[in-house]
Amino acid sequence: MADKAIFLDRDDTIIADPGYINTPEQVKLLAGAGQGLNELRKLGYKLVIVSNQSGIARGIFTENTLAKIHERLKKLLAEEDAYIDRIYYCPYHKQGSIPKYRKDSDERKPRPGMLLRAAEEMNIDLDASWMIGNSYNDISAGKSAGTKTILVKSHTNKPVRNLADPTPDFEAINLKEAANIIKRELACPVEQAEIKQASTAEEKIEPEKTALEPTLPETQHPLAETAETESESQKLNDVEKKLLRETNKTEHLLEEIKLILKSRNRQDAFYEFSTMKLLAGVIQIVVLACLFVAVLYKMSPAEKDAAAFTAIGFAVVLQLMVLTLYIMHNDKQ
Ligand SMILES: [Mg+2]
Numbered sequence: 001m002a003d004k005a006i007f008l009d010r011d012d013t014i015i016a017d018p019g020y021i022n023t024p025e026q027v028k029l030l031a032g033a034g035q036g037l038n039e040l041r042k043l044g045y046k047l048v049i050v051s052n053q054s055g056i057a058r059g060i061f062t063e064n065t066l067a068k069i070h071e072r073l074k075k076l077l078a079e080e081d082a083y084i085d086r087i088y089y090c091p092y093h094k095q096g097s098i099p100k101y102r103k104d105s106d107e108r109k110p111r112p113g114m115l116l117r118a119a120e121e122m123n124i125d126l127d128a129s130w131m132i133g134n135s136y137n138d139i140s141a142g143k144s145a146g147t148k149t150i151l152v153k154s155h156t157n158k159p160v161r162n163l164a165d166p167t168p169d170f171e172a173i174n175l176k177e178a179a180n181i182i183k184r185e186l187a188c189p190v191e192q193a194e195i196k197q198a199s200t201a202e203e204k205i206e207p208e209k210t211a212l213e214p215t216l217p218e219t220q221h222p223l224a225e226t227a228e229t230e231s232e233s234q235k236l237n238d239v240e241k242k243l244l245r246e247t248n249k250t251e252h253l254l255e256e257i258k259l260i261l262k263s264r265n266r267q268d269a270f271y272e273f274s275t276m277k278l279l280a281g282v283i284q285i286v287v288l289a290c291l292f293v294a295v296l297y298k299m300s301p302a303e304k305d306a307a308a309f310t311a312i313g314f315a316v317v318l319q320l321m322v323l324t325l326y327i328m329h330n331d332k333q
Pocket residue numbers: 009010011012013133134135
């Protein structure tokens with residue numbers, strides 16, 4: 001029997017993407033990545049990374065470096081009790097500067113080559129599988145291979161959509177939410193069709209029940225009782241599904257709010273520190289020093305008034321500078 005798999009993009013899906021990752025130290029797991037992967041494994045999926053790595057064709061890093069980067073990724077995931085079954089990557093690019101890797105490859109996403117090869121080598125049922133990624137190239141590759149798809153929409157790096165790009169089946173804020181969506185879909189697949197079927201079933205039962213009412217009381221007709229029980233349990237199922245959908249929506253919103261607040265805090269910290277503010281602080285110290293010197297001159301037995309007034313004059317000018325710098329800093333915000 002074939003396995004089912006989750007095909008995963010790597011950059012900005014599992015780890016943060018600062019551009020090209022060319023040293024192991026740059027590997028940083030995204031929030032919810034380890035937990036999401038754990039939950040997906042518990043659902044019985046093989047976890048397979050499929051990643052475009054044209055940095056090799058462009059001469060930015062070698063396959064050896066990439067192996068080290070993936071070792072680091074596995075180590076970080078292991079610390080969160082998560083692991084990946086296999087990593088596929090496409091080192092080719094048609095405009096690459098390294099001749100060995102300069103070619104147009106069917107394995108480069110948005111083409112589905114990597115997924116198709118993995119399916120053959122790992123005996124994976126693509127119909128029962130999912131592709132999760134942060135770009136429409138990932139969604140196209142998943143759709144072409146025949147998997148269901150989830151677009152991970154990070155609020156920092158929004159995916160760019162072209163006219164020809166297919167619509168993902170679902171969208172999520174990170175891997176944890178993607179895992180929740182798949183869990184929900186396994187619990188109640190194709191919910192719209194089911195709800196439609198349920199309402200049709202109810203419609204069918206209703207006339208039967210009405211026809212029986214004039215001749216036999218409900219309590220005396222076992223068929224009517226069974227129909228009513230089934231209808232009620234169907235209604236309960238629908239309510240459960242609705243609740244599940246609402247819970248997922250709320251989780252999505254909370255996750256989004258959390259990420260926005262985190263980024264706000266980072267921005268606030270940045271605004272808090274500025275060169276102007278630092279300069280104003282330093283000058284403020286000099287102002288206090290000038291005032292201290294003025295007091296010393298005034299208290300000295302020789303009573304050097306002229307020197308004391310000069311020091312006070314400096315203090316006033318510098319204090320004005322401090323105020324100007326503070327006003328400029330606030331205006332910039
Ligand atoms: Mg990516």
